[in-house]
Amino acid sequence: MKTIVIIPARMASERFPNKPLAKINGIPMIERVWRQAIKSNVGKVYVACSEKEVFELIGNIGGMAIMTDPNLPSGTDRIHSAISKIQEIDKIESIINLQGDMPLISPKDILKVNEPIQNGYSMGTLATNLSDKEEKNHNITKVKIKWREEKHKGDAIDFYKKPKGILKNIYHHVGIYSFKPSTLNKFVNLPPSTNEKNLKLEQWRALDGGIKIGITFVENVPVSIDTKEDLIKIENIIKNTNDKN
Incomplete structure (x- = not known):
């Protein structure tokens, strides 16, 4: 089944501003989510963003990012907007909406x-x-x-x-x-x-x-990150996992 993954990301979270770029043990959250999606090997992975900082980050690590309107009301709307800019969308059978705050999925x-x-x-x-x-x-x-x-x-x-x-x-x-x-x-x-x-x-x-x-x-x-306290929890999980390996 021809599938793509789209990760919606926006910086203007009220509870956690600039969340996509928040670093978890040195790696931005959105990059960690993107890497998990790449590991799934289910299909091409895109990040649908509304800020150039996220767009540039994903591009710099070899990924594909699509700029969308920052005023879109939801992540689902952001994904829908992004697919209009994907050339091969008429061949796609499934679109996966992967939340950008699940770095351990x-x-x-x-x-x-x-x-x-x-x-x-x-x-x-x-x-x-x-x-x-x-x-x-x-x-x-x-x-x-x-x-x-x-x-x-x-x-x-x-x-x-x-x-x-x-x-x-x-x-x-x-x-x-x-x-x-x-x-x-x-x-x-x-x-x-x-x-x-x-x-x-x-x-x-x-x-x-x-x-x-x-x-x-x-x-x-998968633990999702809504607050800075959640981020600390994730950092500890990753640290403990690395210590055991």
Whole structure:
């Protein structure tokens, strides 16, 4: 399946300004994410950015970056804007939206997000096990899954953050997506749904718009970086891993 990976990146994060260029043990975060995507060998990797600093960094390490409008409302919109500048897009069967703040994501999991597309869905994402403690965490996005093949192939039927006190068929959502190009185009042209606005979860735009989201199970949740404290946590994980090797 001909696939591309696009990593949206913007410097104007309210909680962590200049986040893409924040160094993790000397290497910028966006570079670490880009390197994990390259290791997956799933297809060409692009960074969709809105600042020349990121554009130049990716170019200097041999990567491909695409400038986009800094005023775009979301990473998904940034990816949609970027594909209009990719010449071979008419030959692409899957577009992977890889978040730019997951520097430790496994290359194998990047590959796995393509499985729903291979299984006939037009949009896919990942999920992993959810602990009782995580279920109570208002910051964690949960997904309810109707499995077609246990922990392999399933339909996402609910996304939420506020705890509901149930664990059956509830999993920890991992925010990486795959789209058929036509579905990505449909998605960004749909108006935000009532559920999306009330729950502040973009996934509901797809579900309410009649787009089925396929789920593939993965073993772990990659730590994402939203704050400087998260960055320190990642640095310690990398240091401990290096010390053991």
